[in-house]
Amino acid sequence: MNASRSNSISQQIKKKASELGFDLCGIAPSHPLPEREKILRDWCKRGMNGGMGYLERSIEKRVNPDFLLPGAKSVIVTGSNYYTSDNQVEKDVPILSRYAFGKDYHDVIIKKLDQIIDFINDRVVEAECLSFVDSEPLLEKAWAVEAGLGWQGRHSIVINDKLGSFFFIGIIILNIELEYDSPYKTNRCGNCRLCIDLCPTGAINEDGTIDARKCIANLTIENRGPIPEEIIPKIGGRVYGCDKCQEVCPWNKKAKSHSTAEFELSEEIRQMKIEEWLNLTRDQFDRIFKNSPVKRRKYEPFMSSVKIASKFIS
Template sequence: MREWALALGFSQIGVAGVDLSTAEPGLSAWLAAGCHGDMAYMAAHGLKRARPAELLPGTLSVITARMDYLPADTAAGWQARELQRLSHPDEAIVSMYARGRDYHKVLRQRLQKLADQMTEAFGPLGYRVFTDSAPVLEVELATRSGLGWRGKHTLLLNRDAGSMYFLGEIFINVALPPTPPATPHCGSCRACIDICPTQAILAPYRLDARRCISYLTIEHAGPIPVELRPLMGNHIYGCDDCQLVCPWNKFAQTSRLPDFDARAGLVNPSLAEVFAWTEDDFLRLTEGSPIRRIGHERWLRNVAVALGNALRAAESAPARQAITSALQSRVDDPSALVREHVAWALAQV
């Protein structure tokens, strides 16, 4: 199975049992505190996330898999280069995982191929593949199956690969021997906690999604809280800051699949450039990308906030004028959501 998985582009697989009862109190407390924000599906499924056999009756084991996503041309020193982009306020930052093809499609197809190979070799199996698409405690399962340990930012960390990878699972009706869990290696480090622009990491291993830039730019559908807008900088889709400062990511591996190679228009675009996209431009340039799911309206909302932050940071009159002109082009946008964020952004001068 490991050989098949590697041939399909996965970096590692493991096996976890289905008893996640010890994770239930933490999940319940997190939901009760409202840390899931607008993600109603998190609360709707409740503890089913911690009970694989309820999600898919008959499940006896979970095969976990991870797949590296750094583009093939990623060179040494990539973390420092990405962090440096934070000091260029007129440049749009898209999270690294979202610069290529939609990972949901890539992982789901390849997990299905792995399951097909298992069925061909072992006979009929009851199974279902998941990729961030159902109430599954992915990091918990990955931790228990030895793919890594939960970092203080709540993401999975691996000694040989850091955290720049996707996770997927196959729920199966066969009791497979579990692989041993990994031991944690964060020690006293708190780099991820200290760098978070919005202080979304409340404490080690505790994240308030309502303050997380990834949540605000992707999952949150309405107006972005005014008090958080100045803290978002030039992030327009997702945020990698906590991963960029993590010492373990010096071991992050590049993907063996071309699917995650970055699209030219998503690596170093200016905020003014992406703010000028029409809806047709947006749909064309994000085809097959995870970005498309937020829609053109939220895209413009996010960029408007970043332009406001760039306007406040502008050091010259020409720079301020260029940003102001870009914003004024959408003062009368059909969307009330966009208009409100444009008005806020123009006020940042």
């Protein structure tokens, strides 16, 4: 494809992404990321990945889109705001992370990414594309930086200077060349270290990586074993995920609420009293969280987290 055609297609893709409701869209050239590979290897070597042993087994894939789509030339990265000021905190119930308030973001976002793919395939017949949201072994945050969406803050999450950090990252890898954005090279955290100082468990390392063994988000979502005894007193009322490091970040002070109906907290969950959380049956759990990211957690560990969280609720 000649340069002017690829520029024009790139602009059309971004326009389409905006029409579909994506808040951010950037495009990076596909290539390996050796520096990221080194950081990831070192992080795993220090045991910081906790129970996520699968991360060690797929490091090369995570830093090179060519493993996922042979012949990859470009990576489109989208951002979808999920911020809401509705944070449950004053309602004396177990706290869900904002990203888990509504329908499963995988399902919501993949449908829109696939509409972008249809749009591309209608215009470039030779285009092969692979879309995913947090479901393939690729360092999505690193690619968000490569595509110019923002920088990785000290809490490791990508911050966009206008949107803040409460956004989902969506990826399309494709085998055609496009017009590229510049990577976001500047780290704009400056002298701030609020997230490091206010993380309840001290999980944020000085080098901007996270110790998953201490991180409440990992321990209440991914972790398969019990929550370590020394972490329990620091959990607060959190039952699924933790937003603390994002809540204290100055870049989120002006975050605007999203306008995606699917990301809203369901009325049923909003109305649940602490007794209802504590007495949730398996059937109720399956029904209430059927379309929610919370279903990633099994019933037993979820209820164990509810019991722990309830100790912090008056």
